[in-house]
Amino acid sequence: MAVIETIGLSKIYNETIVPVKALNEVNLAFEQGEFTSIVGPSGSGKTTLLNMLGGLDKPSSGSILINQTDITKLKERQLIDYRLRHIGFVFQSYNLIPVLTAVENVSFIMLLQKQPRKAIDQRAREILEQVGLGDRLNARPAQLSGGQQQRVAVARALASRPDFVLADEPTANLDTQSAFNLLDIMEKLNRDENITLIFSTHDQRVIERARRVITLVDGAVASDENHGS
Amino acid sequence: MLIKIAWRNIWRNTSRSLTILIAIMIGLAAALMASAFSMGFVQQRFNNVIERFVSHIQIHNPDFVHDGEVTQYLTNPQEIMLKLQQNQTVKQAALRTKANGIIASAKVSSGVQITGIDPQAEQRLTDLKGWLIKGAYFEGVKRNPVYIGQELATKLKADVGSRLVLNFQNLDGEITAASFKVVGIFKTIDVAFDETTVFVQRTDINPLLGGEQLAHEIALLSDDFDQITKLKQQLQQQFPELEVRSWEKLSQELVLMQEMTSQSLIFLVFIILLGLGFGILNTMLMSVFERTRELGMLMAVGMNKKRVFLMIMFETVLLSFTGAAAGMLLGFGLISWLGRQGINLAGVAGDSLAIYGYGNMIYPYLETPFYLQTAFLVLLIALLSALYPAFKALQLVPAEAVRKE
Numbered sequence: 001m002a003v004i005e006t007i008g009l010s011k012i013y014n015e016t017i018v019p020v021k022a023l024n025e026v027n028l029a030f031e032q033g034e035f036t037s038i039v040g041p042s043g044s045g046k047t048t049l050l051n052m053l054g055g056l057d058k059p060s061s062g063s064i065l066i067n068q069t070d071i072t073k074l075k076e077r078q079l080i081d082y083r084l085r086h087i088g089f090v091f092q093s094y095n096l097i098p099v100l101t102a103v104e105n106v107s108f109i110m111l112l113q114k115q116p117r118k119a120i121d122q123r124a125r126e127i128l129e130q131v132g133l134g135d136r137l138n139a140r141p142a143q144l145s146g147g148q149q150q151r152v153a154v155a156r157a158l159a160s161r162p163d164f165v166l167a168d169e170p171t172a173n174l175d176t177q178s179a180f181n182l183l184d185i186m187e188k189l190n191r192d193e194n195i196t197l198i199f200s201t202h203d204q205r206v207i208e209r210a211r212r213v214i215t216l217v218d219g220a221v222a223s224d225e226n227h228g229s
Numbered sequence: 230m231l232i233k234i235a236w237r238n239i240w241r242n243t244s245r246s247l248t249i250l251i252a253i254m255i256g257l258a259a260a261l262m263a264s265a266f267s268m269g270f271v272q273q274r275f276n277n278v279i280e281r282f283v284s285h286i287q288i289h290n291p292d293f294v295h296d297g298e299v300t301q302y303l304t305n306p307q308e309i310m311l312k313l314q315q316n317q318t319v320k321q322a323a324l325r326t327k328a329n330g331i332i333a334s335a336k337v338s339s340g341v342q343i344t345g346i347d348p349q350a351e352q353r354l355t356d357l358k359g360w361l362i363k364g365a366y367f368e369g370v371k372r373n374p375v376y377i378g379q380e381l382a383t384k385l386k387a388d389v390g391s392r393l394v395l396n397f398q399n400l401d402g403e404i405t406a407a408s409f410k411v412v413g414i415f416k417t418i419d420v421a422f423d424e425t426t427v428f429v430q431r432t433d434i435n436p437l438l439g440g441e442q443l444a445h446e447i448a449l450l451s452d453d454f455d456q457i458t459k460l461k462q463q464l465q466q467q468f469p470e471l472e473v474r475s476w477e478k479l480s481q482e483l484v485l486m487q488e489m490t491s492q493s494l495i496f497l498v499f500i501i502l503l504g505l506g507f508g509i510l511n512t513m514l515m516s517v518f519e520r521t522r523e524l525g526m527l528m529a530v531g532m533n534k535k536r537v538f539l540m541i542m543f544e545t546v547l548l549s550f551t552g553a554a555a556g557m558l559l560g561f562g563l564i565s566w567l568g569r570q571g572i573n574l575a576g577v578a579g580d581s582l583a584i585y586g587y588g589n590m591i592y593p594y595l596e597t598p599f600y601l602q603t604a605f606l607v608l609l610i611a612l613l614s615a616l617y618p619a620f621k622a623l624q625l626v627p628a629e630a631v632r633k634e
Contacts, residue, residue: 081533083529083531084533089526093522095523095526098523099238099240111230
């Protein structure tokens with residue numbers, strides 16, 4: 001059964017002035033544990049689709065079922081709580097909290113979820129070890145390289161074991177070596193923890209590693225290819 | 230966690246936070262200092278009037294309070310004094326004889342209030358001797374010494390040793406005159422008092438008035454300032470036929486002045502803090518705008534609006550309270566130090582303050598409730614200043630904010 005399903009998903013910006021169709025009747029389904037890249041030229045609707053899946057934006061029409069819950073019907077407060085408990089986010093610009101250390105950043109979402117303190121600490125350390133930052137637990141973002149910061153961001157997104165992780169151009173700001181390291185880590189976590197990963201990307205390095213590649217053109221699905229594992 | 234983030238966020242831009250912290254610290258310390266100076270000014274007047282002239286409680290014949298006639302005396306003053314001496318709350322008490330009259334030198338005359346005192350008892354009560362600037366306090370002149378103010382001495386062109394004639398009405402309604410010799414000249418902080426009040430011995434004035442034991446007033450000090458109201462009520466019950474009044478009733482303008490000063494000062498502090506509030510608002514608004522992407526991320530990952538709002542509020546309150554704590558400490562230190570040293574205004578004010586009954590030495594002080602009220606105002610202003618930046622943060626759209634450069 002699909003973890004995520006979009007049915008007739010459309011998004012039109014500036015509906016009353018000059019309408020821009022960002023998504024046009026998108027029907028997609030994502031299974032548990034998938035490693036998917038959403039690709040396409042600029043303005044093809046990648047980020048809009050990711051925002052919809054993450055509950056950060058409302059569609060103009062259609063629905064998004066996540067574990068059979070239509071998140072387009074949720075009120076804002078419920079949606080915030082839904083994001084907190086079910087979705088992990090990785091952003092292009094890392095977006096870590098600069099005043100917190102690596103371990104505090106990773107603990108942050110679990111703290112918002114009010115998980116037990118001891119379990120949070122253990123999980124944060126464990127996942128930072130997994131992303132290769134076991135020796136930088138108490139470093140602040142400014143003391144880490146771009147690649148290390150993005151690894152902390154991945155650890156933060158995965159630490160609370162969300163239903164799926166949405167990553168918006170996660171390698172865009174990384175050099176080749178850092179990008180490969182990050183992809184290795186994400187692949188491993190996807191395999192080990194069976195977490196569904198969905199990327200939006202331009203990056204060929206990411207596309208080559210994805211098991212499923214969805215291409216968007218002008219807001220519609222142009223191709224949906226399965227590359228196998 | 231929110232408080233930890235809020236506290237660390239304050240120090241992300243150290244120079245900006247320090248600027249507003251120093252502004253709060255100096256502003257608040259200055260406001261407290263100005264308030265303490267005003268309170269000290271009022272308190273000095275209060276001490277002078279209450280402790281040195283009025284005393285804590287006065288007892289009169291009720292008719293004397295209204296008419297002030299020499300015939301409206303206390304009928305059994307010695308008996309009252311005996312009872313007062315037995316009261317453990319009464320620290321000191323003294324009898325006074327009062328009469329209105331005219332004092333005349335060879336060339337000039339002036340209307341005065343003649344106060345007959347027992348010099349030793351009065352000295353323990355009101356420090357009349359402490360105001361002496363020339364001559365002696367009822368020493369060296371055996372018969373009819375008079376103790377006059379400097380202003381009156383100047384007006385009458387009199388000096389120590391001068392002979393002056395006092396004219397007044399006796400108990401029979403006849404005008405009586407007697408010659409008195411200036412034994413000493415005093416100078417208080419109240420020019421009007423110095424010009425219109427003369428002190429003589431009861432033992433001299435009473436026979437002239439026509440009653441050896443005559444007294445119109447009993448003034449007394451309580452051994453505990455906070456117990457004055459209770460003592461007044463107790464004495465009123467003990468002497469129901471007399472009028473017992475505490476300093477609050479005797480000097481209503483002082484009570485009003487104290488209350489008005491206290492209220493206007495807290496208003497002054499509020500105005501200063503309001504000005505600082507705009508500084509705080511500006512700092513927090515800049516902080517929010519600079520962190521658009523971060524706040525967007527927090528909202529995107531599931532931090533609800535209540536927590537975002539609280540985080541901004543915590544930041545503002547912590548920033549304000551850090552500055553306020555420093556300001557209060559600085560203000561408290563300054564007030565304590567100057568409260569001991571005193572501020573001498575003689576250099577800038579000369580004798581002009583004395584015209585209004587004020588001395589030149591001011592000892593700034595503030596009562597604890599004032600600090601607490603100020604702390605409450607800081608909290609209020611901080612919360613008000615935080616509202617706009619916090620609402621601005623809430624208006625961010627996470628999907629747009631996370632992509633902000």
